[in-house]
Amino acid sequence: xxxxxxxxxAYLRAAIGVMFQYRGEILLWAIWGLIxxxxxxxxxxxxxxxxxGGEAAGFTRGQFAAYYFIIMIVGHLATxxxxxxxxxxIRTGKLSPLLLRPILPIWKSLAENVAYxxxxxxxxxxxWCIFAWLVTPTFDTAMWQFGLGAAAVLLAxxxxxxxxxxxxxxxxxxxxxxxxxxxxxxxxxxxxxxFAPLDALPEPVRWIADGLPFRWMFAFPAELLMGRIxxxxxxxxxxxxxxxxIVCIIVAFKILWTVAVKRHAAVSG
Amino acid sequence: xxxxxxxxxxxxxxxxxxxxxxxxVSLMHIAAELLGVWIIFTNTQTLKGWQWQHMLVLVxxxxxxxxxxxxxxxxxxxxxxxxIREGTLDFVLLRPVNAQLLVSIREFVVWRVADVLIxxxxxxxxxxxxxGHIPVVSALIFSLMLAAGFVIVYSVWLMLATLCFWFVRIxxxxxxxxxxFEAGRFPIVIYRPWVQWLLTFVVPxxxxxxxxxxxxxxxxxxxIPVMAPVYxxxxxxxxxxxxxxxxxxxxxxxxxASA
Amino acid sequence: xxxxxxxxxxxxNTMAHIEIDNLSKTFRVPEREGGFRASIRSIxxxxxxxxxxxxxxxxxxxxxxxxxxxxxNGAGKTTxxxxxxxxxxxxxGSARVLGHIPWRRESAYLRKISMLMGQRQQMQWDLPVLDSxxxxxxxxxxxxxxxxxxxxxxxxxxxxxxVLKKQVRTLSLGERMKCEICVSLLHRPEVxxxxxxxxxxxxxxxxxxxxxxxxxxxxxxxxxxxxSHYMADVTALCKRIIVIDHGRLLFDGxxxxxxxxxxxxxxxxxxxxxxxxxxxxxVLGHVLARDGRKVVLRVPKGEAAAITARLLTDLPVLDLTIxxxxxxxxxxxxxxxxxxxxxDGTNAxxxxxxxxxx
Numbered sequence: 071x072x073x074x075x076x077x078x079x080a081y082l083r084a085a086i087g088v089m090f091q092y093r094g095e096i097l098l099w100a101i102w103g104l105i106x107x108x109x110x111x112x113x114x115x116x117x118x119x120x121x122x123g124g125e126a127a128g129f130t131r132g133q134f135a136a137y138y139f140i141i142m143i144v145g146h147l148a149t150x151x152x153x154x155x156x157x158x159x160i161r162t163g164k165l166s167p168l169l170l171r172p173i174l175p176i177w178k179s180l181a182e183n184v185a186y187x188x189x190x191x192x193x194x195x196x197x198w199c200i201f202a203w204l205v206t207p208t209f210d211t212a213m214w215q216f217g218l219g220a221a222a223v224l225l226a227x228x229x230x231x232x233x234x235x236x237x238x239x240x241x242x243x244x245x246x247x248x249x250x251x252x253x254x255x256x257x258x259x260x261x262x263x264x265f266a267p268l269d270a271l272p273e274p275v276r277w278i279a280d281g282l283p284f285r286w287m288f289a290f291p292a293e294l295l296m297g298r299i300x301x302x303x304x305x306x307x308x309x310x311x312x313x314x315x316i317v318c319i320i321v322a323f324k325i326l327w328t329v330a331v332k333r334h335a336a337v338s339g
Numbered sequence: 340x341x342x343x344x345x346x347x348x349x350x351x352x353x354x355x356x357x358x359x360x361x362x363x364v365s366l367m368h369i370a371a372e373l374l375g376v377w378i379i380f381t382n383t384q385t386l387k388g389w390q391w392q393h394m395l396v397l398v399x400x401x402x403x404x405x406x407x408x409x410x411x412x413x414x415x416x417x418x419x420x421x422x423i424r425e426g427t428l429d430f431v432l433l434r435p436v437n438a439q440l441l442v443s444i445r446e447f448v449v450w451r452v453a454d455v456l457i458x459x460x461x462x463x464x465x466x467x468x469x470x471g472h473i474p475v476v477s478a479l480i481f482s483l484m485l486a487a488g489f490v491i492v493y494s495v496w497l498m499l500a501t502l503c504f505w506f507v508r509i510x511x512x513x514x515x516x517x518x519x520f521e522a523g524r525f526p527i528v529i530y531r532p533w534v535q536w537l538l539t540f541v542v543p544x545x546x547x548x549x550x551x552x553x554x555x556x557x558x559x560x561x562x563i564p565v566m567a568p569v570y571x572x573x574x575x576x577x578x579x580x581x582x583x584x585x586x587x588x589x590x591x592x593x594x595x596a597s598a
Numbered sequence: 599x600x601x602x603x604x605x606x607x608x609x610x611n612t613m614a615h616i617e618i619d620n621l622s623k624t625f626r627v628p629e630r631e632g633g634f635r636a637s638i639r640s641i642x643x644x645x646x647x648x649x650x651x652x653x654x655x656x657x658x659x660x661x662x663x664x665x666x667x668x669x670x671n672g673a674g675k676t677t678x679x680x681x682x683x684x685x686x687x688x689x690x691g692s693a694r695v696l697g698h699i700p701w702r703r704e705s706a707y708l709r710k711i712s713m714l715m716g717q718r719q720q721m722q723w724d725l726p727v728l729d730s731x732x733x734x735x736x737x738x739x740x741x742x743x744x745x746x747x748x749x750x751x752x753x754x755x756x757x758x759x760x761v762l763k764k765q766v767r768t769l770s771l772g773e774r775m776k777c778e779i780c781v782s783l784l785h786r787p788e789v790x791x792x793x794x795x796x797x798x799x800x801x802x803x804x805x806x807x808x809x810x811x812x813x814x815x816x817x818x819x820x821x822x823x824x825x826s827h828y829m830a831d832v833t834a835l836c837k838r839i840i841v842i843d844h845g846r847l848l849f850d851g852x853x854x855x856x857x858x859x860x861x862x863x864x865x866x867x868x869x870x871x872x873x874x875x876x877x878x879x880x881v882l883g884h885v886l887a888r889d890g891r892k893v894v895l896r897v898p899k900g901e902a903a904a905i906t907a908r909l910l911t912d913l914p915v916l917d918l919t920i921x922x923x924x925x926x927x928x929x930x931x932x933x934x935x936x937x938x939x940x941x942d943g944t945n946a947x948x949x950x951x952x953x954x955x956x
Contacts, residue, residue: 073739080736084722084729091724094506098514105521116529117383126382167720169685171737172708249364256371265375270382331703332687 077173081181089189100190103146104197110265111138111205127270132208136296137267139198139207144223144291145264146194147187148230152179154251156238160334169331176235176323183231210297218305219295225312226287232319233283239323242330257282263289283319286312343447362453365406369457372398372524387528388560392469394526397552399462400485401524404547406454407489408496413513414446416500420510423503428593439586443493466555477557480568484551487571491543492516494578501582501589523548528562543578546571615789615821616659616682621691622845623652623677651677653845654691659823661788664815666836667825674845675825676715679791682823683713695789709738712787714795719774720781721766727777728762731784738785745784752780755810772803779810790814792824796831808834864902866895868909869917877913891916896923 089096114134118126129137159165168175211219237254244250259265261275262284268276279285290308299305376398380391389397419442422428432438466473499512506512519542527535527549539545550571553563564570626646652674659665667675680686682693684700684707693700698707721730735745753759756776761769769777775795782790792811796804812835815822826832832839832853839856841849849856866883870891879885882905883897897905902920909915 076739077733077737080733084725084733087729088722088724092508094509095511095514098509098511098518101518102514102521105518109522109525112529112531112534113379113386113525116386117379120383120385120387166680166685166715169703170683170708170711170713172705172739173737249360249367252364253367256367260371260374260378266378266382270378272378272381332701334685 074173074177078177078181081178082185085182085185086189089185093189096186096189097193100146100194103149104142104194104201107138107142107145107264108201111135114138114266115205127267129267129269130208132206133296133298134267135202135205136207136209137292139202139205140292140295141264141288142201143198144226144288146190147223147227148287149186150183150231150234152231152235152238153254154238155179157241157248157250160241165334169334174327176327179235180231187227207296211295212297214302215294215297215299215305218309219291222291222294222309222312225309225316226291229283229312229316229319230287232316232323233287236319236323236326239326239330242333258284258287261285262287263292267293283315286315343445344449358450361450365453365457368454369398369402369461372402373461386526388562389526389528390469390560392465393552393556393558393561395465395468396462396555397465397524397526397548399458399460399465400548400552400555402458402461403455403485404458404488404492405520406451406458408492409454410448410451411444411446412493412496414448415443416496416513418442418446419500420503420512423593424507424510432590432594438590439497439583443497462552462555469556469558473555474557477555481551481555484546484554484568484571487568487575488547488551490575491546491571491578494575494582495543497582498585501586504589504593519544520547526552526561543574546574614658615661615663616657616693616695616823618655618657618678618682618693619691620654620656621652621678621681621693622650622654622689623674623681623686624689625649625651650845652681652688655842655845655847656691657840657847657850659821661821662815662819663838664811664822664824664836666832666839667823667842668832668839669825669842672844673842675842676793677845678842679713679793679823679825683711683791684708685713709785710787711789711791712782712785713791713793714778714782715793719766720778721774723767724765726763726765727758727769730766730777731762731781734781734784740785744786748784748786749780752783755813756780772799775799775803775807779807783814786818788820790820790822792822794826795824796826804830811835862899863896863923864899865921865923866897866902866906866909867917867919867921868893868895868913868915871914871916874913882908 111134114126114129115131118124118129118131118134120126124130126134156165159168165175168178234254237250240250260271261279261282263279268279268285268289271279279289286308290312293299294305294308299308373395376391376394379386379394384390386394419428419431422431431441434441463473466477496513496516499515503509503512522530522538523544527538527545530538535545546567549561550563550567553561554567625648627649651672655674655678667678669675677686681688682695682700684703687701696707696710698704698710700707720734721727722733731749740748753762756779758773758776758780761773761777764773766774766777779795795811796807799807808831811822811824814820815835822835824831824835837852839849839851839853840847841856849859865886870893873891879888879893879895883895883901885893886896887894895905906918906920910918
């Protein structure tokens with residue numbers, strides 16, 4: 071166990087070093103995560119303004135601001151790119167050296183993921199603050215909602231990572247599927263409450279969204295932190311569901327990984 | 340240019356199945372964008388005066404421009420960036436053709452024209468839904484403004500690519516463009532006045548997406564300036580000259596001729 | 599140094615270090631004709647071609663041996679190594695290395711082996727060399743003392759002192775090769791798989807790498823399996839040679855035996871005092887080269903002495919040498935022989951695409 075921890079920390083240190091070298095590129099990637107929610111906020115606030123009650127989908131302008139402020143944070147902390155990378159790693163044979171090592175490649179991916187978030191922190195946090203200052207969000211958050219919400223954000227980040235990784239394993243079977251990442255991303259956008267709060271979705275879509283993990287990766291922490299979920303039971307149940315999804319997907323990972331590696335043709339590049 | 344296009348087509352013909360898949364992905368994108376419009380307009384009637392028909396046209400314009408960029412600008416720019424990084428730009432400079440011209444037209448991704456066609460179809464539908472037909476004059480002005488918008492996009496990309504003479508390591512500098520372009524998915528009227536000003540005069544995003552869309556519709560609800568076509572052409576010419584000058588400046592730096 | 603968990607297969611000291619029994623690996627390579635129709639059809643019904651990359655190979659290797667795998671491209675050398683290192687699952691057959699089943703990929707097993715693939719990079723491109731070493735140490739669970747000790751030894755042996763603080767991307771190819779070798783030995787593996795270790799490297803560096811490998815084998819007693827194109831690698835390092843072609847084991851034994859069996863010839867080089875026309879060399883043996891006063895003749899081993907005597911009597915000879923045929927010729931004949939012997943239609947060429955068999 072300590073062996074894995076030691077290896078993970080070593081990977082983390084190395085990855086932060088690399089991130090720092092590429093800070094220009096890293097920041098450009100991070101900027102999308104700032105612009106997209108800001109644009110969507112502007113759009114939804116115009117939508118709310120266009121309605122007689124000043125609300126759209128049950129959100130006022132201020133509430134939209136709060137929602138997208140948190141989505142901005144959650145979206146950034148939930149960044150995971152394995153679903154795009156895995157196919158590339160397999161095709162170019164870059165995965166093989168990682169398979170020779172006595173620990174799973176997922177630890178390296180996790181380290182790089184965490185390193186990205188650490189490396190970008192100094193830049194994105196001020197940006198978040200500026201956004202909040204500009205849009206003046208309306209928060210109705212009690213202490214307990216804040217506490218549970220923080221936990222929800224962490225769980226959402228973990229869920230994002232592990233689900234992304236498991237989905238990326240498809241690349242072991244279909245190496246040419248570049249569209250996989252985009253489909254996955256699109257699902258997260260619509261069914262996760264990033265493009266629009268889930269209340270804005272028509273009934274049948276809403277129903278589908280409730281059954282999938284995406285809701286718990288974005289919409290749930292956002293709704294909780296802005297104070298929209300008023301029932302403690304509901305909030306705790308949500309946290310429970312997040313944890314349950316994480317556990318299920320970890321189990322799926324263990325099963326699928328062994329099968330996937332068998333399929334690995336160890337292509338040399 | 341035709342030669343490059345023909346070679347690209349021949350390459351693609353060898354991978355026809357891939358072509359089908361790629362077009363499928365393009366359709367997927369437009370479906371997602373249309374789904375977005377649908378979701379918005381089940382929750383509201385208007386975005387600061389823009390209704391769903393107007394939005395359809397804007398979605399179409401966005402796709403046309405994005406498709407056009409990926410068809411010709413992106414592949415060329417990526418190649419130039421790679422050459423700058425690897426130091427092989429010299430081969431280009433040795434050719435008896437103007438360097439800027441050569442690096443701008445030698446790569447061509449033909450199948451992306453699908454995006455352009457899809458975008459045009461969607462824009463046409465939006466226009467027809469609003470006014471029942473597509474007025475010839477509007478269509479002409481639309482084409483003019485699309486062309487102007489495209490020239491503006493090209494100039495911006497050229498300037499971004501030129502920056503790589505100094506920032507060699509930042510290979511994903513194209514992200515700067517895509518990040519800002521995101522804001523063009525919606526009409527600029529949804530933003531605050533100072534942001535609108537920014538997106539018109541500092542970063543001419545309005546000329547690329549909102550104004551052409553408005554031109555096709557000719558509807559005052561879209562709130563685009565009457566003189567927009569004139570401004571657009573003017574902006575295009577200015578930026579073209581500016582970017583060309585900047586490129587030559589960058590080239591001199593690359594060859595070590597300037598400080 | 600190893601974890602407290604019992605490994606699933608206990609190492610048995612009486613067993614050979616590496617035991618391979620009827621190991622086979624077949625790849626299914628999709629086949630498709632060109633054209634639009636065929637593309638559509640291929641969505642519904644895919645046609646596959648079976649490529650036997652490794653075909654019932656059996657052998658065993660004792661601890662401390664250096665074994666050379668020889669064979670042309672696509673012969674199955676790299677595929678075999680990949681199975682032994684756990685990267686690939688075999689289609690059938692079994693193998694045990696250090697008592698473990700490689701493709702179970704047990705952590706304890708992976709810590710005892712190392713694989714060096716000539717083109718592959720194990721190091722972080724953008725960081726100093728030492729950082730990559732540190733990561734490797736952590737990943738392999740090497741204790742700090744062992745790490746320090748081994749690192750110092752390797753740095754000295756490979757002359758890496760100046761290179762440690764440099765970024766990997768700034769290293770020359772030779773320096774990078776040395777670092778790759780160093781990093782793959784940091785955890786003191788008991789078994790080393792070297793896949794084309796000297797490819798793309800200049801002559802001096804090749805010699806140094808060979809020297810290093812020989813030293814390492816002597817000092818650490820590590821078992822080494824080496825594949826190569828370069829005969830020089832094999833002749834310099836390996837007493838035992840295994841020849842593979844089309845996935846089948848053609849020869850397993852000592853290098854001199856190989857010559858003996860497959861190419862029982864001697865090469866006679868004659869330098870005459872003056873040009874000579876009209877002498878029929880072809881009747882004595884195969885004329886390999888003829889250039890004015892110099893003639894190179896290949897004759898059957900047993901007749902070499904007699905033919906030499908004859909030449910010395912018949913001709914005005916300035917200089918005469920008798921040599922063994924170049925090893926490349928020997929190997930070439932081995933493959934040529936193979937194709938003649940077994941023409942049962944299993945001439946499956948190497949699969950196309952990026953080296954699924956080699």
